[in-house]
Amino acid sequence: MRDLPSLNALRAFEATARLGSVGRAAEELHVTHGAISRQLRVLEEALGQPLFARQGRGVALTSIGEQLRDRVSGAFEQLRDGWADLQRGRADAPFVLGCAGSLLARWIIPRLERLERDIPELRLHLSPEEDPLLPRHAEPDAALALAAPPWPPGWQVHVLAPERIGPVVSPRYAGLERLLECGATALLDEDLLHTRSRPQAWPAWAQAKGMAAQSLHYGQGFTHLFYLLEAAVAGLGVAIAPMQLVQDDLDAGRLLAPWGFQQTAASWILATPQHRSDNRVDALADWMRNALST
Structure with missing residues (x-):
């Protein structure tokens, strides 16, 4: 099986890419701003390229960041939908x-x-x-x-x-x-x-x-x-x-x-x-x- 990066790192990246802000991603995932930044550095070091560039008060995806977002966001969306469907399948949902x-x-x-x-x-x-x-x-x-x-x-x-x-x-x-x-x-x-x-x-x-x-x-x-x-x-x-x-x-x-x-x-x-x-x-x-x- 091919190695994958940390799931927490991918979650941090997906939230930051979707929300356009490290701070907002931290709020959504209930962690600190520093924790999100560390997870993003893990991915950037593994790829050898930056995933984000600063833009005003937020961040913008680089070219490699856009490619990763396109792959990761669909996977997380499937996971969320699958989990939600399982929860709704309960009789008392x-x-x-x-x-x-x-x-x-x-x-x-x-x-x-x-x-x-x-x-x-x-x-x-x-x-x-x-x-x-x-x-x-x-x-x-x-x-x-x-x-x-x-x-x-x-x-x-x-x-x-x-x-x-x-x-x-x-x-x-x-x-x-x-x-x-x-x-x-x-x-x-x-x-x-x-x-x-x-x-x-x-x-x-x-x-x-x-x-x-x-x-x-x-x-x-x-x-x-x-x-x-x-x-x-x-x-x-x-x-x-x-x-x-x-x-x-x-x-x-x-x-x-x-x-x-x-x-x-x-x-x-x-x-x-x-x-x-x-x-x-x-x-x-x-x-x-x-x-x-x-």
């Missing part, structure tokens, strides 16, 4: 659902008890991922997301419902009376709450309403949609959000949506890896379609 933290907190968790009651065989395990459709070291059985075509390669997409977005504001907001008197154009004079994860939301809504998007003014920004909506509920200003994520707040009177919602090019989707088959997916997609329509 949970169904792993990846979704952004905002969808998890504001839509899944309030409905989790009903979902588990309606589909008890699902044995749902929730995996928070800011973008569950991006390639990474562990695929979920399915991913719930708000996304627009073209769909990412490698996924089978079940479209659940169209996305509708609109401004929302707390009845406690100090400037609410003036906004209601002046109509939607009054928002052009507001310092609007916004999220950095979706900067196109306000411009898309304004354009749909026939308003000049470049005339919008932005106030406090938030990293995630969940924080944005908590700020709106606290009466800090006017935010924008998908209708289904604020419906519970609208029903309870915690938020108002006086200017309505506009459909976007995006949809709520449930995506599953194309190379996997699980008969629980159809039941979950049907349940979600029904829940999003009510």
